[in-house]
Amino acid sequence: MASRVNDFTESTKQEALERQHHKCGSCGVRITEVGDAGQDDHPYGETARAHHISHHKHGGSAGVDNCVILCWSCHYTAHEGGRYRTGHVDGTPADFPHYRG
Numbered sequence: 001m002a003s004r005v006n007d008f009t010e011s012t013k014q015e016a017l018e019r020q021h022h023k024c025g026s027c028g029v030r031i032t033e034v035g036d037a038g039q040d041d042h043p044y045g046e047t048a049r050a051h052h053i054s055h056h057k058h059g060g061s062a063g064v065d066n067c068v069i070l071c072w073s074c075h076y077t078a079h080e081g082g083r084y085r086t087g088h089v090d091g092t093p094a095d096f097p098h099y100r101g
């Protein structure tokens with residue numbers, strides 16, 4: 001899959017995960033690695049995804065401040081059940097209580 005301009009870099013994702021103290025930004029489950037690598041450590045075998053808090057179509061940046069790491073199901077929920085393309089999914093601080101761990 002081609003990467004977009006607004007995709008987070010690997011180091012940005014890593015920085016965000018460390019800021020969150022290796023917890024999902026939404027539910028707080030332990031996340032050891034972004035992507036598929038941490039899957040074996042998740043209680044339900046979920047992968048982790050980097051999420052834009054403010055959608056890039058609304059000017060959300062690819063910086064670490066706009067990056068929250070979520071487990072797969074929380075990411076799905078953040079996009080209101082998979083509406084990845086509408087761009088109407090800006091998060092609020094209440095959506096990500098574990099933003100700082």
Ligand SMILES: [Zn+2]
Pocket residue numbers: 024025026027028029070071072073074
């Ligand atoms: Zn979660």
Ligand SMILES: [Zn+2]
Pocket residue numbers: 050051052075078079
């Ligand atoms: Zn997302």
